[in-house]
Amino acid sequence: MIDMERYLYERVKPIIEGWKEEGIYxxxxxxxTNLVEDNIPVFIVSYNTEADCEEEDELISYRExxxxxxxxxQEETPVISDEESTQFLLDWFxxxxxxxxxxxxxxxxxxEFRYIGKGxxxxxxxxxxxxxxxxxxxxxxxxxxxxxxxxPIIVHxxxxxxxxxxxxxxxxxxGLVDEFIEAVENGFED
Numbered sequence: 001m002i003d004m005e006r007y008l009y010e011r012v013k014p015i016i017e018g019w020k021e022e023g024i025y026x027x028x029x030x031x032x033t034n035l036v037e038d039n040i041p042v043f044i045v046s047y048n049t050e051a052d053c054e055e056e057d058e059l060i061s062y063r064e065x066x067x068x069x070x071x072x073x074q075e076e077t078p079v080i081s082d083e084e085s086t087q088f089l090l091d092w093f094x095x096x097x098x099x100x101x102x103x104x105x106x107x108x109x110x111x112e113f114r115y116i117g118k119g120x121x122x123x124x125x126x127x128x129x130x131x132x133x134x135x136x137x138x139x140x141x142x143x144x145x146x147x148x149x150x151x152p153i154i155v156h157x158x159x160x161x162x163x164x165x166x167x168x169x170x171x172x173x174x175g176l177v178d179e180f181i182e183a184v185e186n187g188f189e190d
Contacts, residue, residue: 063186
């Protein structure tokens, strides 16, 4: 049986523990389906610092600099993206009976045209495991021991759909992502 949680945890933990930068206030767990590679998910870890938010830019609000990944420095470390990790992921999908990976099936929008889909096949299932890994990093005090306090792990893609917001809330201790959620709900405007 393939233990995806263990596999991801053992890859992510040393990445976070190896960061040397001062002022890290949030961690990014970026999950994206790669249209170039048949919509197979990639998983990348990065962070943002307080210093990154201090640079004033009249075109970008403080909330956007602080919470919108598109405005972050994006010094990314891939967790799932190379041939070996992608094959591990595909084997896990197969073992779980997830078919048509990368294809969006079922209803995608409600009667008011709000997105209700769960992304391409396989993404939501991977998202659940990644959320569990984030929760474990908090529960085992990896985050607290590294940074001297709890900091949020933002689980996301570039569009912040409902299921990514839900995953972020589940991945963190209560209240830790309230500022992020409020920023997303307000379109990152101050």
